[in-house]
Amino acid sequence: MNINSMKLPAWVPIKHTKALAAPILIVMMLAMMVLPLPAFALDILFSFNISLSVIVLLTALYTVKPLDFVAFPAVLLVSTMLRLSLNVASTRVVLTEGHTGPDAAGKVIEAFGHFLIGGNYTVGIVVFIILTIINFTVVTKGAGRIAEVGARFTLDAMPGKQMAIDADLNAGMIGEPEARARRKEVAQEAEFYGAMDGASKYVRGDAVAGIIVTVVNIVGGLVVGMIQHDLAFDMALKNYTLLAIGDGLVAQIPSLIISTAAGVVVSRVANDQDVGGQLINQLFAKPEVLYLTAIIIGGMGLIPGMPHVAFIIIAAMLAGAGYSVSQRKQQAGAIAELPAPVTTPQEIEEATWQDILPVDTLGLEVGYRLIPLVDKGQGGELLRRIKGIRKKFAQEVGFLSPPVHIRDNLELKPSAYRIALKGVEIGKGEATFGQFLAINPGMVTGPLPGLMTTDPAFGLPAVWIESNMREMAQTMGYTVVDTGTVIATHLNHLITIHAAELLGRQEVQQLLDHIGKDAPKLIEDLVPKALPLGTVQKVLQNLLIEGVHIRDMRTIIETLAEHAPRVQEPNELTAIVRIALGRAIVQQIFPTESELSVMTLDTKLERLLMQAMQASGPEGGGIEPGLADTLITQTENAARHQEQLGLTPVLLVPGPLRALLARFLRRAMPQLRVLSHAEVPDSKTIKVTSLVGGQA
Structure with a gap:
């Protein structure tokens, strides 16, 4: 027969075979609770349960971040239901066939009853109680509490994470597909911890059910053995207790393994290493710690009565590990400190016209601590973001800005940077490499420890924090961005402001x-x-x-x-x-509103301005100083009122006054937009919310 010619039936598409696994498994578990199973089938299913728990534990240990094992809550539920189904099936066999001997419920239960507890039901009861206490009060309860707290903090941090994604998107550092992927990841993280919080309750319930099932098996077995099968009390107690304890241990050990896996998943801090890598790199990274531990353990080994050999062996192993770590660090330091090759000084050439370099239209100068951000050899994350800024600027504003020339400047502070336009500084700031800037958008729940500062782009209060405080800051409502994002956002803001000069x-x-x-x-x-x-x-x-x-x-x-x-x-x-361009201008200011909430001029003030413009010309240079002060003061008050209402400050004026007022008010209120009546499309409705020069 040609194997390649074999095909599945037409009614079983290959792509749907995996989807059938979960329904079939659930139906089988429900069937185990109703239908009697032979002892051999119980051996197969108990072995499968143990194998499944080991697979889950190893998968959890090798998981880099929780979302890599997003199916874990469902696995917890399915494995718990599987254990309960096996408990019901094994209880039926124990009570119906237990009088025949310790192998009545299969070889797996018999092995746990004899090999693990030595055939002594008293020892078995003690071991079973200890395992149940460990699983219920320590592992399961701890994992459930961590999942509960993690779910709450993850939900609280969602607004801050969403704001950080929007900030990166607006700054041009990420595209729309990456933003959607990050938003999806944030939502999945919240759903994962919420599901883990609920699934942990199943595991705790399984531990309680294991205790109850074991007690019922012992009591029910004594009743069935003595009344229905005429067994003596000692014989019935021995047979049914060993079977019940063996059955309980077969269920509790996989339950303990699954609970441990749950604790590993929810308690770890996500980075680019699995749990094993984190433990090795962080516990055994400092030779001083290993040396001190070796001295303490060796000293304990010299105390009379102590097991000298065991303590001395452990102390020697720790000292050897410390020596190995220190040697590796010394070798790495020696490589880093190798002297640079000596170069012979070249003769200085005569000055030429080539020495006159053109002024860069856009320039970014950084201190030496910020060089890794702009060095391709060290990742150069800021270089990629600047490319994204120019692309986003071209798509939104309508022309391609000049390239940004980047260089290091030893005259700057180590963590400082400077942005120049045609050789003239237009912005500067300081950014701490390796830390994060937590920006207060005005609705945070508390302060953060760190270096207080202000956001260089928009002047919002902010604080530089360590990377391990990022999640906490987002939970408290801060918008948290890294060093490269701080500089890129500042650069993007300045490019937008000075677009006309570019x-x-x-x-x-x-x-x-x-x-x-x-x-x-x-x-x-x-x-x-x-x-x-x-x-x-x-x-x-x-x-x-x-x-x-x-x-x-x-x-x-x-x-x-x-x-x-x-x-x-x-x-x-x-x-x-x-x-x-009136329709485009209005849409740029009011992206979605059909009703335009604007400020207007009082009739008397409007008439005075028209007379002043006619007397002094279109430039408006002859406005009487008192009138100019009144205009600025009342416009600022009206604009402030608009912002308090959550509206964009827009002043709607007659066409002849628009250019005059736009130039006159721009320096005092850069955020104010001045429109003329002719620029508003007929499809828009105008709502006057503030009146400049009178009462609204």
């Missing part, structure tokens, strides 16, 4: 060339026929200064081409383009 003529030409690949005629009709490149650049910069993205370049170019024959002044062209 858009040079070269970038504008590259942007037009990129659009010209799909619409060459559109670009030819605009530059240089209708408008010079400098005017187009100025219009785009005006838009970026007020935070308007220029992704919709087709609308911008078409609008400029349409009005260029009549209007050449960049500011007037900017106002016309803003009206064309």
Whole structure:
């Protein structure tokens, strides 16, 4: 017969065979509680139960993080039900066939009754009680408590973790697929600990059930043996007690193994090592500890009456292990301290025009302790994040920012960094490598120990904490980010603020060339026929200064081409383009709202400003100082009221006043957005929530 030609029946698809395993196992366990089983079948099932418990324990020990064994709560439930089903099946055999001898319920129970407890039912009872106490009061209770606390802290930490994911996504350090995967992992972690909390109750109930089943087997066996089979009390007590204790031990030992596995899974701290690696690397990493322990154990071995040989052997082994660890550390230190090769000094060359280096448009300088963040040889996590920032900036704002030139600067503090635009510093800060910055978003539940500071990007209060406090900080509501994220977020914030300065003529030409690949005629009709490149650049910069993205370049170019024959002044062209982009501008400020909550000017104040503008020209330089102070003060109050309501501060004004007020109020209130009535689409509803210069 050709084996390769054998096929499963058409009604059993291969992909569904694994899905049938769980229903079949549950049906078999329920059948064991109802149908009688022969002794041989009990031997097979008890052996399978022991094997399953060992597999679960070893899997737990080699698991790197809890979510690698996400099926563990279901395994706990299934294994508990399997043990209970075997208890019921073995009880039926013990009570019906126990009078025939100690092998009535199979060889496995007989082996546990004779080999492990020496055939002495008194010893068996004591051993069974000790194992049950250990399993119930120590292992199971401890694992259940850890799972309960872990579930509570995991649920409390979910908002902080979600905020950290959103912060990384907004900073461009991760993409949407990775963000979805991390959100899914956070949800799975909460579900896992919640399921472990519930599953641990099954294990504790199984321990109680084991005690009750054993007592019932002993009492029921005495009654059945003496009344139905006319056995003497001593014979009945010996047979049924040995069978009941053997049966109880066969169930309790796998239960103890499973409980230990549960404790290992929920009590470990996730890192990149399994439990064995953690124990070896952390317990036996310091030779001083091993030497001191060897001295103490050796001293105890010299006390009269002590087992000298055992203590001396252990002390010698510890001393040898300490010597081996210290030798390895010395070798590693010697390699690290090898002198650098001596280089002969070269003769200094004459200065040339090549020594004049162009100023970098964007520069990042770091102290020497931050070099691992930007060194490809050491991982260079910040390099990858900066690439993500530029990509996200291009997708959102509408043009590709210049590359960021990174270099180390020994004049800076070791943990300091400096961000420069065209050689001029625009931002600086300090970041502690290897620690995490816990940012207070305003709703934390308590303080954290560490170095107090402020978030360099947004000025929020923050504290530098050690890595082992990260979970606790997230639980308390802090947004926790690593060193690279701190610098990347600060860089992204500054690039967004200074987007207009980053858009040079070269970038504008590259942007037009990129659009010209799909619409060459559109670009030819605009530059240089209708408008010079400098005017187009100025219009785009005006838009970026007020935070308007220029992704919709087709609308911008078409609008400029349409009005260029009549209007050449960049500011007037900017106002016309803003009206064309009105829908996009409003959506950028109000992404989902159909009702726009805005501030407006009082009628009297609006009339005064119109008169001042007509008297002094469009630049508004002749506004009377008292009126200017009143305008700033009342606008700040109205904006503060908007923010308290959870709304974006937006001032809606007539078209002729928009450019004037936008320039005038920008320095005092960078977060304020000024819109004209013509820029609001007809589909939007306007709701006035604050009035500047009067009472709302």
